[in-house]
Amino acid sequence: MMRSLERHAVILGLLRQQEHVTIEAMAAACDASLQTIRRDLNQLGEDGRVVRYHGGARLADHARSATYEVRSASHVREKVAAGQLLARFIPDGATLFIAGGSTLALAAQELRACEGLTIVTNNLHAAVTLYDKTGFDVCVLGGTMRPASGSMIGEEAVRMIERYSLDFAVIGTCGISPDGALLEYDQSLVPPLLAMIANARRTVLVADGSKFGAKGIVRAAPLSAVNHFVTDRAPEGPAADLLARAGVKVHHPANPNLTSEEAAADGRE
Numbered sequence: 001m002m003r004s005l006e007r008h009a010v011i012l013g014l015l016r017q018q019e020h021v022t023i024e025a026m027a028a029a030c031d032a033s034l035q036t037i038r039r040d041l042n043q044l045g046e047d048g049r050v051v052r053y054h055g056g057a058r059l060a061d062h063a064r065s066a067t068y069e070v071r072s073a074s075h076v077r078e079k080v081a082a083g084q085l086l087a088r089f090i091p092d093g094a095t096l097f098i099a100g101g102s103t104l105a106l107a108a109q110e111l112r113a114c115e116g117l118t119i120v121t122n123n124l125h126a127a128v129t130l131y132d133k134t135g136f137d138v139c140v141l142g143g144t145m146r147p148a149s150g151s152m153i154g155e156e157a158v159r160m161i162e163r164y165s166l167d168f169a170v171i172g173t174c175g176i177s178p179d180g181a182l183l184e185y186d187q188s189l190v191p192p193l194l195a196m197i198a199n200a201r202r203t204v205l206v207a208d209g210s211k212f213g214a215k216g217i218v219r220a221a222p223l224s225a226v227n228h229f230v231t232d233r234a235p236e237g238p239a240a241d242l243l244a245r246a247g248v249k250v251h252h253p254a255n256p257n258l259t260s261e262e263a264a265a266d267g268r269e
Helices: 004-017 023-030 034-046 068-072 076-089 102-111 124-130 155-161 187-198 237-246 260-267
Strands: 050-053 056-059 095-098 118-121 137-140 144-146 151-153 166-171 181-184 200-206 218-222 228-230 249-251
Touching (some): 004 023, 004 056, 004 102, 034 050, 076 102, 076 200, 076 228, 102 124, 102 200, 118 124, 124 137, 151 187, 155 187, 181 187, 187 200, 187 218
Parallel strands (some): 095 118, 095 166, 118 137, 166 200, 200 228, 228 249
Antiparallel strands (some): 144 151, 181 218
């Protein structure tokens, strides 16, 4: 069953595709009860993101220009599957950066199953998901907020990242080019991402299979900078060849490929 964060992403995605959506349609899309959807809409209404009316809802006017919810609502099940595997991969007591993006915001919910993590993040959505988890130490980076993604960017964010030396940099990507470049839509996202990679002992890319061939306009980092790729299904064809040439170890639900104990040792080499 979907958790509330996942349902909210699907609901907001539906409302961006259609001006008005009924509660019944939302319930069908989320495989949830009408009562559950009503509670979700109450929460989204309190947050100022939707406007309720009898039998349905519409997106709040000020929220229509944003794009984060559209990305959040795409490939939700695949992102959750990758996030669940990430939670199995990250050992208890690990230290990690979490970069921006909708995939990692969903993955953060799954990381609540871990214990004793120290997390440094510029992903405000992930921070909100994790801040009240008992035993977690969560540091939110300063800087300038990028409203389109809920990420903290800029020189201050990079300077803060450079103060740390952590086990893992957990990153996402908008797409992976045919020649093995991790792509982003916005140049401002690249410096924090590169700083996380440079200040972690291992880099873990979390992405669903749709990212191969997906569009992006900025080359953020080479795929060879990634040590582990956590995804929802086994890569095939050119994608598998690309990962093999880059020396990236692949983990998917049918073949997790690494225990958390091995990951702990790997992350602290």
